[in-house]
Amino acid sequence: MKTAQRLRRHGRFAWRRLLGVGALVVPVSFFSWQAGLGVLVLGLGWAWWRLEREFAEVLEQAFSGRPLEEVSARSRLILEPLRAQERVWRRRVEAARRDRERLIAAWDRLPVGVVWLRDDGTIRRLNRRAEELLQLQPRLHAGQPLALFLPEPRWVERIRAAGEAGFTGEVPRRGEALYCRLQWVPLEEGEALLLVEDRTEAIRLERMRRDFVANVSHELRTPLTIVRGYLEMALDAQMPLPPSVSSYLEQVHAQAVRMQRLVEDLLTLAQLEGTQPAPARWVEVAELLETVATQARSVAPDGLTVEVSLPPEPCAILGVRTELESALGNLALNAVRYTPAPGRVVIGARSVKNAEGELFVRDTGIGIAPEHLPRLTERFYRVDRARSRDRGGTGLGLAIVNHVAQRHGARLLIESTLGQGSEFRLRFPATRWRWSEANRSEDDGIDPEE
Numbered sequence: 549m550k551t552a553q554r555l556r557r558h559g560r561f562a563w564r565r566l567l568g569v570g571a572l573v574v575p576v577s578f579f580s581w582q583a584g585l586g587v588l589v590l591g592l593g594w595a596w597w598r599l600e601r602e603f604a605e606v607l608e609q610a611f612s613g614r615p616l617e618e619v620s621a622r623s624r625l626i627l628e629p630l631r632a633q634e635r636v637w638r639r640r641v642e643a644a645r646r647d648r649e650r651l652i653a654a655w656d657r658l659p660v661g662v663v664w665l666r667d668d669g670t671i672r673r674l675n676r677r678a679e680e681l682l683q684l685q686p687r688l689h690a691g692q693p694l695a696l697f698l699p700e701p702r703w704v705e706r707i708r709a710a711g712e713a714g715f716t717g718e719v720p721r722r723g724e725a726l727y728c729r730l731q732w733v734p735l736e737e738g739e740a741l742l743l744v745e746d747r748t749e750a751i752r753l754e755r756m757r758r759d760f761v762a763n764v765s766h767e768l769r770t771p772l773t774i775v776r777g778y779l780e781m782a783l784d785a786q787m788p789l790p791p792s793v794s795s796y797l798e799q800v801h802a803q804a805v806r807m808q809r810l811v812e813d814l815l816t817l818a819q820l821e822g823t824q825p826a827p828a829r830w831v832e833v834a835e836l837l838e839t840v841a842t843q844a845r846s847v848a849p850d851g852l853t854v855e856v857s858l859p860p861e862p863c864a865i866l867g868v869r870t871e872l873e874s875a876l877g878n879l880a881l882n883a884v885r886y887t888p889a890p891g892r893v894v895i896g897a898r899s900v901k902n903a904e905g906e907l908f909v910r911d912t913g914i915g916i917a918p919e920h921l922p923r924l925t926e927r928f929y930r931v932d933r934a935r936s937r938d939r940g941g942t943g944l945g946l947a948i949v950n951h952v953a954q955r956h957g958a959r960l961l962i963e964s965t966l967g968q969g970s971e972f973r974l975r976f977p978a979t980r981w982r983w984s985e986a987n988r989s990e991d992d993g994i995d996p997e998e
Contacts, residue, residue, distance in 0.1 A: 667738030762818035813944040844880040851889030857896025875952035878945040879909040887913035905981030916964040925950040
């Protein structure tokens with residue numbers, strides 16, 4: 549409001565000059581129009597000259613930086629609002645500068661490495677943690693493709709494909725090797741952020757834990773075998789035993805069997821986690837289903853039906869037969885355990901969309917509540933601990949199934965309705981599922997990593 553008033557006041561000064569020139573021209577024009585015209589031209593020239601001088605004075609005083617108290621009144625009318633606006637913008641620019649400095653400081657202090665990539669995959673900016681982990685220097689490597697500084701050029705595609713899950717790989721350095729988790733975060737206009745997290749210590753601790761579990765399980769297997777053997781000898785002996793002693797021996801034998809199963813599952817899980825997959829071969833699905841169904845029938849109670857649902861045409865899975873048999877066998881054994889007689893368990897295979905294939909185990913058992921489904925693959929997770937213990941479960945079966953699925957590029961899908969039954973499915977990608985035996989050789993095998 550004050551600025552507008554000052555500008556209107558300055559405008560009134562200009563109009564007064566023009567009115568003064570007009571007041572001089574009118575009486576002169578009565579004597580001679582030529583004289584009036586001359587006076588008008590001179591008056592306008594004088595007014596223009598005055599305005600130009602004032603404008604030059606304002607510019608000179610504006611750039612001189614002199615205080616407003618030392619400039620003329622007319623210049624103060626213009627300079628005071630301009631300098632007030634200048635102070636506002638200076639404060640905004642200073643605040644933006646401080647925010648930028650804080651952002652840069654926070655960027656460099658992040659515990660995770662961050663690489664800012666352009667849409668063509670070249671490096672735009674990186675923080676100090678990324679410099680340390682990837683051994684990069686901003687002045688040397690900015691503007692160059694990131695793929696040149698990764699252990700393998702195809703890592704970029706792997707990181708993109710991994711998405712939020714991230715890709716963990718070994719990053720070689722001088723005298724040591726780091727295991728880093730790299731995650732791709734897309735931005736606007738094709739740019740992206742590459743997050744680099746050092747996972748070396750976590751992987752080292754995970755290996756120590758896995759080795760400890762494997763070693764302890766291996767050491768327990770022999771004494772448990774001996775204890776179980778002597779217990780079976782005592783129970784099978786012809787000598788009469790008091791009823792209480794016989795009952796105690798049977799309970800101890802049952803717990804020894806359960807502990808032996810737990811040790812075997814722990815060893816299986818440690819082997820799946822700590823070893824590279826064996827060379828993959830094409831496994832006949834029909835033979836695999838019949839083998840698992842035979843094992844399930846051997847432990848099924850009377851009145852429980854175990855069926856095999858074969859696909860309409862021969863098919864094969866690219867994988868490791870022992871691992872596939874273990875995974876499908878665990879699913880079938882769980883179905884037998886939790887399906888009361890009379891009931892029905894179906895072990896089968898079928899095709900799904902996108903040329904993918906599934907192995908499935910369906911039962912008419914007790915079912916699982918929806919809140920338990922997301923945690924079923926966790927180790928030692930049980931829906932009902934007492935019921936699982938009574939039925940001989942170890943809590944590791946679905947964890948083994950999930951690891952086998954990951955090693956074969958498959959997904960474990962679970963559907964269940966409480967009181968009606970469950971269906972567990974292993975869905976394999978089209979590259980690992982084949983419906984025809986044509987073009988197959990005896991030694992046809994592919995490494996799953998390829």
